[in-house]
Amino acid sequence: MDNKYLEEIESSYSMLTIMEEAEKCLLCLDAPCSKACPAGTDPASFIRSVRFRNFKGAAETIRENNALGAICALVCPTEKYCEMGCARSEIDKPINIGGIQKFVTDFEQQTEMEILKKGEANGKKIAIVGSGPSGLQSAASLLQLGYDVTVYEKSEQAGGYLRYGIPEYRLPNAIVNYEILRIANLGAEFVFGTTIGKDITMDELKAKFDAVIIAIGASQGKMLDLFDNNPAVETAVSFLSRARDNQGNIDLPKDALVIGGGDVAMDVVTSLKLLGVKHVTDVVYEEFCEFKASKKELEGAQNQGVTIIDGYYPVAVKDNTVTFKHRHLNNELAIEAEKIILAVGQVVDPSNLDIEVENNKVLTSGYQTDDKKVFVTGDIVHGDMTVVWAVKKGKEVAAEIHEFLGGNN
Structure with a gap:
């Protein structure tokens, strides 16, 4: 076998070249790049921090807005989102925002930064069905709000399409493991090899938890x-x-x-x-x-x-x-x-989950289903089927659950 499959194709910035790239930023007041990021990762802020060699601040901006920041740096189609909004495009070409984000998240990992913190326990428990990107982000968001979170995954490892679909040369397993470990360290409990509807029913989940998120992908x-x-x-x-x-x-x-x-x-x-x-x-x-x-x-x-x-x-x-x-x-x-x-194309399998899917989507205006205790996120709800959109949906479903359970009162 040719080992090129296991090697990252894109090269990373050095300390010198990262500063050269960041210094191209025009420091726009309206930050069109940040407005164009579905996940709200706020590239304008972290690029500004990099310009002033504040790599810790840059990492905090990324991680506080995007629990999968290191993954998004590698696989996000930035030319469709933040880089499309980059004002530098009108001069020559957009800033390599993904490349800068990768440098910062690599720095975060190398310096063993622990940015996210578990919120004060509120006594409420959430079950998440599926450990793909949207399920992982919703877990991280809810843990920071003080919820206990249990993630049920039918496979033997977490990650969903991140682990079992995107090739190694684009997304190394080491990065997937790194992101998931951070969420586990926040307090997420992972239950592997468990199929909902077979090993445990939806009714049993609803009886045990205050809310259930179905975060299955089009697998x-x-x-x-x-x-x-x-x-x-x-x-x-x-x-x-x-x-x-x-x-x-x-x-x-x-x-x-x-x-x-x-x-x-x-x-x-x-x-x-x-x-x-x-x-x-x-x-x-x-x-x-x-x-x-x-x-x-x-x-x-x-x-x-x-x-x-x-x-x-x-x-x-x-x-x-x-x-x-x-x-x-x-x-x-x-x-x-x-x-x-x-x-x-890909299709979802909603078997035994008590949800109605039409053309791979659950027809709901938000994330809450007709069953008030059941929420949906990921590929089966509105929006693009990309990792950055999965992060957006994960953040939004967590906020909707928090409001539903009285967390904003």
């Missing part, structure tokens, strides 16, 4: 009918999980065809190339002008030599050969590959 890969029961076909979620679980030590095809154009598809194609698959082709429904993947992930795939064909969708498949038709042109193409991987 199952979507399969298209054309490809059903085809032994050459695997979903992106399955492939990424296998690769990560085995540190990249998996059987590899001599060539691969990937269908899909989001960030997950880019994770798949880049992983395949880093693992040593020579020929990787990605066929995408969207044309480049409407691409769903972040610019950074698309460029990363292209830099690895992935062949990307835009504007086509599959119309037929026979064994290892897929026929595609162009969306606008009267044109078809056929591609044969030893392995076919579908990155065409």
